[in-house]
Amino acid sequence: xQRIIYLNGEWLPEPDAKVSVFDxxxxxxxxIYEVTCVLDGKLVDxxxxxxxxxxSARELGVALxxxxxxxxxxxxxxxSRNRIDQGMIYLQLxxxxxxxxxxxPPEGTPPTxxxxxxxxxxxxxxxxxxGIKVALLPDLRWGRRDIKTVQLLYPSMxxxxxxxRGADDAWLVEDGFVTEATAASAHIVTTDGVLVxxxxxxxLLAGITRASILDIAATHGVRIEERPFTPAxxxxxxxxxxxxxxxxxxxxxxxxGAKIGDGNPGALTHEFRQFYIETRRKTAI
Amino acid sequence: xQRIIYLNGEWLPEPDAKVSVFDxxxxxxxxIYEVTCVLDGKLVDxxxxxxxxxxSARELGVALxxxxxxxxxxxxxxxSRNRIDQGMIYLQLxxxxxxxxxxxPPEGTPPTxxxxxxxxxxxxxxxxxxGIKVALLPDLRWGRRDIKTVQLLYPSMxxxxxxxRGADDAWLVEDGFVTEATAASAHIVTTDGVLVxxxxxxxLLAGITRASILDIAATHGVRIEERPFTPAxxxxxxxxxxxxxxxxxxxxxxxxGAKIGDGNPGALTHEFRQFYIETRRKTAI
Numbered sequence: 339x340q341r342i343i344y345l346n347g348e349w350l351p352e353p354d355a356k357v358s359v360f361d362x363x364x365x366x367x368x369x370i371y372e373v374t375c376v377l378d379g380k381l382v383d384x385x386x387x388x389x390x391x392x393x394s395a396r397e398l399g400v401a402l403x404x405x406x407x408x409x410x411x412x413x414x415x416x417x418s419r420n421r422i423d424q425g426m427i428y429l430q431l432x433x434x435x436x437x438x439x440x441x442x443p444p445e446g447t448p449p450t451x452x453x454x455x456x457x458x459x460x461x462x463x464x465x466x467x468x469g470i471k472v473a474l475l476p477d478l479r480w481g482r483r484d485i486k487t488v489q490l491l492y493p494s495m496x497x498x499x500x501x502x503r504g505a506d507d508a509w510l511v512e513d514g515f516v517t518e519a520t521a522a523s524a525h526i527v528t529t530d531g532v533l534v535x536x537x538x539x540x541x542l543l544a545g546i547t548r549a550s551i552l553d554i555a556a557t558h559g560v561r562i563e564e565r566p567f568t569p570a571x572x573x574x575x576x577x578x579x580x581x582x583x584x585x586x587x588x589x590x591x592x593x594x595g596a597k598i599g600d601g602n603p604g605a606l607t608h609e610f611r612q613f614y615i616e617t618r619r620k621t622a623i
Numbered sequence: 624x625q626r627i628i629y630l631n632g633e634w635l636p637e638p639d640a641k642v643s644v645f646d647x648x649x650x651x652x653x654x655i656y657e658v659t660c661v662l663d664g665k666l667v668d669x670x671x672x673x674x675x676x677x678x679s680a681r682e683l684g685v686a687l688x689x690x691x692x693x694x695x696x697x698x699x700x701x702x703s704r705n706r707i708d709q710g711m712i713y714l715q716l717x718x719x720x721x722x723x724x725x726x727x728p729p730e731g732t733p734p735t736x737x738x739x740x741x742x743x744x745x746x747x748x749x750x751x752x753x754g755i756k757v758a759l760l761p762d763l764r765w766g767r768r769d770i771k772t773v774q775l776l777y778p779s780m781x782x783x784x785x786x787x788r789g790a791d792d793a794w795l796v797e798d799g800f801v802t803e804a805t806a807a808s809a810h811i812v813t814t815d816g817v818l819v820x821x822x823x824x825x826x827l828l829a830g831i832t833r834a835s836i837l838d839i840a841a842t843h844g845v846r847i848e849e850r851p852f853t854p855a856x857x858x859x860x861x862x863x864x865x866x867x868x869x870x871x872x873x874x875x876x877x878x879x880g881a882k883i884g885d886g887n888p889g890a891l892t893h894e895f896r897q898f899y900i901e902t903r904r905k906t907a908i
Contacts (some may be wrong), residue, residue: 343644356641358629359647364642365715366775398776428723430650431812438713438741440782440806452644458724478779481763489774490651490725491683492765495726522726528848600644 339413340421344401344412344453349419352454361450362443363432369450369488370394371430374413375460375583376422377615380622383412383583384558386546390486391429399442400433400449410623416453426584430488444538460584466611469591470506470601474500474569477510477517477541484540493520507580509593515566517541522582523548524590526567526575527606534571537564547581547614554613560606570591577604586618587611625705629697629738631688634704637739637906646735646751647728648717654735654773655679655745656715659698660745660868661707662900665907666698668868671831675771676714682770683811684727684802685718685734695908711869715773745869749862751896754876754888755791755865759854761797762802762826769825778805788865792865800851802826807867807885809875812891819856822849832866832899839898845891854878862889872896 343355355528363369372391388409395402404412413427432450436443479488497520500508509524510517516524517536523545525535533555538544555562570572572578578590579599587610589603598604628640648654657676660667673694680687680806689697696713717735721728732862760781765774782805794809795802801809801823808830810820818840840847843907858862863875865885872895884890 345644353643353644355644357644358638359630359640359642359715359739360637361649364646364649364654365656365780367773367774368779369649371650395725395902398780399817430644437741442779442783454644454723477764477768480765480774481761482777487776488652489765489776491653491772491774492767494651494653494725494727495683501726512766540788 341454342416343450344416346448346451354538355454357450357452358435360437360438361432362417362434363430363450363488363534365438366500367489368398369430369432370398370400370486372486372487373429373583374427374554375430376425376427376455377416377460377619377622379423380418381417381427382618382622383459383546383550384410384413384447384623385550387531387583390544390546391431394486395431397482398433400431402431403451408539412453416455418509420455422455422457424460424545425455427453427455429453430518460583460586461615463585463588465506465585465588467603469589471504471592472509472590473500473503473505474511474520474594475508477512479510482540483517483542484538484544486543499588509569509572511569512541515568516572518543519580520616522580522585525551525579525581526572527575529574530570531576531606532563534560534563534565534567545581547583551610554610554617573598575599577607579604579607584615624785625700629701629736630835631736640737640739642735642737643720645692645722646717647719647721648715648735648773650723652717652774653683654717655683655771657771658715658868659712659714661702661710661712661740662745662907664702664708666702666712667903667907668831668835669695669698669908671834672868675829675831676716676794679771680716682767683718685716685896687716688734688736697738701740705740707721707740707742709745712738712740714738715853726821730884739902743869744899745871748804748873750791750870750873752888754874756877757792757794757804757875758785758790758878759789759796760793761809762797764795768802769823769826769829771828772779781805791817794854794857796854797826800853802856804865807865807870810836810864810866812862812889814859814861816861816891817846817848817902819848819849819850831869833867834894835899836866836872839895839902858883860884862892864889864892864895870874
């Protein structure tokens with residue numbers, strides 16, 4: 339089925355959804371994005387994504403051209419127009435169209451706002467059952483990973499390099515500590531049953547699913563340590579997993595070829611996933 | 624005058640030059656670029672730019688859809704169609720259009736190639752006479768700056784921050800050493816008359832104008848040291864300057880408010896600029 343794309347207030351068939359080659363998103367990666375999961379045709383953790391979008395926009399000094407109400411209404415309309423039951427909504431906001439210049443265009447230049455959907459069976463994710471293998475790669479991304487920008491060339495290169503090494507994804511390492519997966523937060527469970535996840539900073543994105551899992555873990559009395567961890571700690575862990583908007587919780591069963599625990603998905607990881615799905619189905623809007 | 628844009632083999636009026644929102648250049652900054660200066664309607668240092676373009680394309684695993692001859696012919700045609708006497712040709716190559724995925728699209732996905740011109744009086748550059756003021760800012764860019772990608776958000780942010788500090792541009796600093804300006808190579812001349820420019824590595828772009836100036840300096844018996852230099856060394860220098868395809872050679876007269884030399888453009892800098900322009904007018908094709 340051909341998708342209906344939202345572009346600057348218009349609803350367009352996929353082949354007509356085009357932007358100027360002078361869009362700063364195209365010429366200079368001067369753009370941010372957000373991905374919201376759709377479950378049962380409803381928006382998962384929407385408030386978290388909308389809040390982070392506003393923060394990213396503020397960091398770049400770009401104003402979102404929709405009110406909070408219109409943003410939510412547009413998310414709902416794109417789900418309905420594309421009949422998405424399970425999948426995701428991708429949203430991208432750029433600084434707009436201007437002749438190429440490192441200096442920002444004048445105040446009042448209209449930003450570009452595009453949204454599209456991807457259908458994906460998020461509940462029946464094979465990786466959630468088998469777990470994924472990750473390769474360790476250096477984190478060569480820019481220094482402000484707390485802003486969700488479209489500067490995704492390196493994560494994409496790292497994903498390809500991980501595959502070339504026989505893994506499914508990469509965990510990125512900087513100054514001896516794991517930062518993130520290529521498009522997900524990285525977590526481990528120590529032999530003492532402590533959930534360790536890196537503390538927030540400019541080095542990583544404040545994952546919305548990460549925050550939800552921390553809430554869930556706290557509710558269940560799991561001890562949490564928010565601090566950087568090393569690849570060696572990760573390899574010595576009992577469980578490892580990633581979280582992201584559309585992957586929810588997916589176990590990591592090996593790191594650079596070394597088995598995590600007994601090499602099978604961890605029990606706590608499984609519980610986190612089940613509880614995440616159960617609670618989000620109830621709270622999706 | 625409305626420009627004529629080159630896009631995937633077509634010549635289009637500016638308002639019609641559009642790419643799909645699914646272009647990986649737009650969604651993931653999965654794209655490289657090159658800027659070639661036009662002087663007297665001819666291409667300056669063209670071979671250097673064409674060679675670097677091929678290298679960037681190779682590093683990303685994207686094939687340029689034009690032969691070397693066609694690439695040159697297209698550069699000449701865009702100059703002629705847009706009647707450019709002085710200015711620049713901007714070229715961008717992306718991995719093409721595909722549904723959004725960190726995994727590269729299948730082999731054979733056509734890349735996107737776009738070219739446009741900007742008219743600019745490159746000979747009568749006010750900054751070449753007065754010099755520019757630079758502010759020192761941390762270099763937060765990704766780790767493969769030797770590849771000329773469109774991940775230009777940080778250089779753009781740094782340019783704006785430099786202006787907010789009353790400067791014209793920024794020199795970026797990493798691990799205590801200057802890497803580059805936001806869109807140019809950085810150089811100093813020591814009190815001993817030595818031209819110091821950072822050695823090539825993944826930390827900086829192999830500037831085409833930088834290479835030409837090194838040639839010119841060598842021809843004129845100027846001692847050259849290719850090595851990293853600190854902000855303190857730069858501030859203590861007799862002269863400082865930047866080089867880029869469209870700026871040629873432009874003096875830096877202050878760094879973070881500290882005067883370089885007597886605060887006026889340096890004599891060697893002036894000679895480099897004059898000699899660069901003189902020789903390039905002769906060798907432009």
